[in-house]
Amino acid sequence: MxxxxxxxxxxxxxxxxxxxxxxxxxxxxxxxxxxxxxxxxxxxxxxxxxxxxxxxxxxxxxxxxxxxxxxxxxxxxxxxxxxxxxxxxxxxxxxxxxxxxxxxxxxxxxxxxxxxxxxxxxxGEWCFGDVSDCADVLGVFPGTGIGGGVIVGGKLLHGFSGAAGEVGHMTIEVDGPYCGCGKRGCLEALASRIAIAKEVAALAARGDAPYIAENFGTDIANIRSGALAKAIEAGDAMVEDVVRRAAYYVGIAVANLINVLSPEAVVLGGGLVEAMESLFIEEATRAITDHAMPFLRKNVRLVPAKLGxxxxxxxxxxxxxxxxxxx
Ligand SMILES: [Zn+2]
CATH class of the missing domain: 3.30.420.40 (ATPase, nucleotide binding domain)
Incomplete structure (x- = not known):
């Protein structure tokens, strides 16, 4: 290097x-x-x-x-x-x-x-993180939005338009919630920090997320990744449900991409993963097992991002x- x-x-x-x-x-x-x-x-x-x-x-x-x-x-x-x-x-x-x-x-x-x-x-994660020995790598970064990057044969995939890798705008749920891009049911509309915060704010408003209600209120802007992690640790069970489902959705997107691209490693990063690493790896692994084809998911490494x-x-x-x- x-x-x-x-x-x-x-x-x-x-x-x-x-x-x-x-x-x-x-x-x-x-x-x-x-x-x-x-x-x-x-x-x-x-x-x-x-x-x-x-x-x-x-x-x-x-x-x-x-x-x-x-x-x-x-x-x-x-x-x-x-x-x-x-x-x-x-x-x-x-x-x-x-x-x-x-x-x-x-x-x-x-x-x-x-x-x-x-x-x-x-x-960066590919060159300097844990997966530099792999030529085919997928990166997915759930945070305020959800971004992705694809490395195929040691090169970033740009595609015909130059803009390949919009993992956050994969349609996961037909007729699902509106996304910032104008479509419905994108991964980002279901599993980004904003999507999670919207649902958690509603739980807090009706008394189903007491730790959030008491410490962060019901303003979506204040319900950040760290707040969600603390609420789960403090025992807000419905908040944990919401975050686990979002992480599972991220895993479904990863499973679809494994079926199409057959990467050797998948890097999960972004604010949500940094705040709740083991939860995200656990749910994504479960979704990959459920939705990726056995031969294609075999020996795929799922690792958290290293470089922050x-x-x-x-x-x-x-x-x-x-x-x-x-x-
Ligand atoms: Zn979208």
Whole structure:
């Protein structure tokens, strides 16, 4: 792995999220030498998202002692075109057909690689986590939404459109609840943190989730993954039911993907899994046993993600290092 970059080389990895932007400067061994994190929404009047990103990169470079950098890798919300680095449409960030790769390249004078944030996170977990020996890997990340990434034969799968891997929008229940994408019955509408919180808030309002009612109230925004974990630990049995069913739904999606793609390993990450790892692994395993074909699920490793918040910056750094090595 140390062969991709030469001693003394540095690259930058950027993670652009809906709430925060993080950049890290990494050395040739992919060790983080400096990092900077800011809220995505600026308090400065009139500052654009891209100027905000430039600031975060400059902050990380400062912390690392301002080394010369060879390239920049970026994980961004999509849809986007990984070949050109153009972000097609992200209403949250005010970008429409925005050439992010080009803008960063012009500002810092280096090559840039851009890909979908969840793809890049999956790539990071694959390169630096527990499953680097597997060539076919699936990553599923249930949190506020549900994202996924697919690695086939050691390469990220982009598909014809460039946007493959939208695991959260697999239809799981025909005529199920509405999803943010406008469809009904997507995995995300059934098993994301928002979907769970909606149901738990209703339980709390009618007295069926006493720990949640007392400590977090009935506002969906406050019923986060950590709150759900605490309520289950405190004995809110109906909250546990709701979360277990959501985890089982995630497992059904994974089982479907095992039947189609035959991965060697499945990485489960995201806020919900980080907060309730054994519950999610247990229910997903049960769903995989129920719904994946025996020959295809045999010996598939189901592992929790290892890198937490650093998955995207690490994956992004590795992605640009590989692009540089090809040139
Ligand atoms: Zn959807």
């Amino acid at each position: 140390g062969k991709l970059l030469r001693q003394g080389d540095h690259v930058v990895g950027i993670d652009i999220g809906g709430t925060k932007i993080m950049a890290a400067v990494l050395n040739h061994r992919f060790e983080i030498m400096g990092r900077c994190r800011k809220k995505t929404r600026s308090k400065k009047e009139g500052q654009s998202t891209e100027e905000r990103i430039f600031d975060v990169v400059a902050g990380a470079l400062d912390e690392a002692g301002n080394p010369e950098i060879k390239g920049i890798g970026v994980g961004s919300p999509g849809p986007l075109d990984p070949a050109t680095g153009v972000i097609i449409d992200t209403p949250n960030l005010n970008w429409k057909d925005f050439p992010l790769g080009e803008a960063l390249g012009r500002r810092f004078g280096v090559p840039v690689a851009v890909d979908n944030d969840v793809n890049v996170g999956t790539y 918040d650093d998955a995207v910056v690490l994956g992004a750094a590795r992605m640009i290092a590989e692009k540089l090595a090809e040139q």
